[in-house]
Amino acid sequence: MTNVLITFTVKEELMQRLRSEFPQVDFTISTIKDQNALETAEVILTYGEDVNKETLGQALALKWLMVASAGLEKMPLREIGERNILITNVKGIHKTPMTESVMAHLLAIKRAVPWIYSQQRKNEWSKRSGSSELFGSTALIIGPGAIGSEIGRLLQAFGVKTIGCNRSGKQAPHMDDMIAFEQLNDTLPQVNIVISVLPSTPETRGLLTYEHFVLMKEDAIFMNFGRGDLIKEEQLIKAMAEHQIAFCVLDVFENEPLEENHPFWDMNGVIVSPHVSSHSSEYVPRAIEIFIQNLQEWMKEGTDFQNVIDVEKGY
């Protein structure tokens, strides 16, 4: 038997499918603290937050780690590499929910949805919504990979001009224009919306600073849906306190969960999304779909796995 430890909740319906497709596999749904399951697991399916040097050291039989998330920067990748453990993730399944979240927040701001909700709480009919439109805006998408390009595609459908921004300035899909990181200062004064979906790498940490927000338009919207270390929070707080821009929508933070007394909660124009932009009722079913395809490969001792992580690069 092949032992598989799953450390998150999977609906019975999906478990039945796994068990019937893989009769030669013993699936255990438990936590990483289940010593026996951890020691004997050849495969672990996890969101990743429970894998550290200690738990990895106890996973004596581990040969394949399937991580049902995208960012692996907190993983003990060196140790995983040294032990030659295969590591795969679910790259690609964040595209749809994250893009829909970005569009939801953008359209909500433009079409005065927060104002509409707050008027309703007061039973107050008024027409002074102050709404505007997404149509005709210009958006800068920092990190136009799979997710960023999908955001670009939908922004274009709404009549938004899209400018992609990456290290090299190399063309990406659904971008009307492209710039390189070093052209940021020239471009920021011209755009209405700045969206980052950058991962956390040595190059992206602290890429944005207070000065970038000074360059943006006063009515600009900034969205960070990548990683919280893109900008030092004290600098973003300063920019928002000074109303350098109108709105920021943050799905990621330097420290998560955000403390109860963090200034972001109550700041005008700051929308706190508790790192849920990739969440969706479709998330686990899609992750299991990728897992099944990789597990089929695993059982026939193949090598053609989806989303294999290069432990040197970290993605």
Next chain:
Amino acid sequence: MTNVLITFTVKEELMQRLRSEFPQVDFTISTIKDQNALETAEVILTYGEDVNKETLGQALALKWLMVASAGLEKMPLREIGERNILITNVKGIHKTPMTESVMAHLLAIKRAVPWIYSQQRKNEWSKRSGSSELFGSTALIIGPGAIGSEIGRLLQAFGVKTIGCNRSGKQAPHMDDMIAFEQLNDTLPQVNIVISVLPSTPETRGLLTYEHFVLMKEDAIFMNFGRGDLIKEEQLIKAMAEHQIAFCVLDVFENEPLEENHPFWDMNGVIVSPHVSSHSSEYVPRAIEIFIQNLQEWMKEGTDFQNVIDVEKGY
């Protein structure tokens, strides 16, 4: 001089443009109660709500009524017809803001934006958003004209299957399927989203009833962005109180403004949008754009006007 009375606020910048393009026109910004302006106006530019039999009777010099809105069902059309007054509107300028409002509300519901806002008011970090996705849904668009088709185009971009519904079932743009009004009962059980953008006509008044909501899915979303008389409010209240569907987003009502103690304000799953879905900072500039083109035609005594209303048909 040609006297033009404008009965709503127009920014000085746009007024300057009007005055410089039409030096032979005397523009007065005032209200319909300005007796002198009303009596001498050859042209009135209005949102329409101030035009009734009485004010029309006092507008002795009136030859052209330019209405900067879409629904004309409350206008004294018979009297306008009898006096041979030209009447034009701004059909077409509602398309972009209304479509963006529909998409904003839909995406907000699917991506748990109301929940995100309410968590923020409590400084409470939680990941139990219960979010889902628009992707993969099926939407029924009742009244796929210019606005409905634009909604269809954007829904399709999000991976939504679109079914249009009109009197005849005749094909409309951006609809994967079409049905006629009499096929509603067969179709409602299969769709996740029902959007009406129907105008108020003898055929559309009361088109939907409580029984239609019984047929819809329990997690369906209903949006009325057309006219409030599409369904009797007591029937919609009953359906929502019984949780026949999950959400309704209403931009239009039987009586507007909605009274302070109306049940809709506090009902679970009901979102009250105070008839602002077509509002936008771009609204007046676009209306003035159409007015300018028609006024050019008027000044050269031409006949090629945009958006002329047939007083018999009412649109």
